[in-house]
Amino acid sequence: MPAPRRLGFYRENEGGKNVLLTGRVLLLNFSYEPLGTVGVARAVCLWFRGAVFVEENDGDNVLHSPSTIFPVPSVIRLRHYIHVRRNRRETTMKRARVYIRDRYRCQYCGDHRHAKDLTLDHILPRAQGGESTPANLVTACVKCNQRKGNRTPEQARMPLLTSQKLLRLGLDHVLLCHYAESRPEWKKYLFMDDHTEVEQVKVAA
Secondary structure (H helix, E strand, C coil): CCCCCCCCCEEECCCCCEEECCCEEEEECCCCCEEEEEEHHHHHHHHHCCCEEEEEEEEEEEEECCCCEEEEEEEEEECCCCCCCCCCCCCCCHHHHHHHHCCCECCCCCCECCHHHEEEEECCCHHHCCCCCHHHEEEEEHHHHHHHCCCCHHHHCCCCCCCHHHHCCCHHHHHHHHHHCCCHHHHHHCCCCCCCHHHHHHHHC
């Protein structure tokens, strides 16, 4: 089916008014590997082009166009496998993505702060060979960062609020786990154990 030049899908809100649907859709590789999220409009475009399967719908929500009613997709999967470079990691906006992963919360004292009052702390300090990778970076307030200095959390007796297992999942996966708190149909595709990983994500919040 050819893709329309411009999509005009809307959903009806409770007041009966048509509003443009916003939201995120989980995008899977052909192998069911999570790749990230796309907007609803992008997901519908991909479906019209025959590029994806719709694996899950967003409940009973539907999109309206002048001539079509279409279920709102929640999870889509590519029809063809794409190779993902494993050595490609977030470089631009890394600071902002770590703050979002940690929910703008100091991972030592637990205080929520504005971005301007936060810093990135190396769990294993650079002076001890620590790398500037997402798994070795956490959000910290200025006071805790200065107190910890060039020491590990164990050396400084400042335990992390987030488990290192969760940090090793990577920025993208943790961000998807945050989304999945309100999208239970995503959990099985993110390999989230209901009693362990989900609770860890909530504790990290």
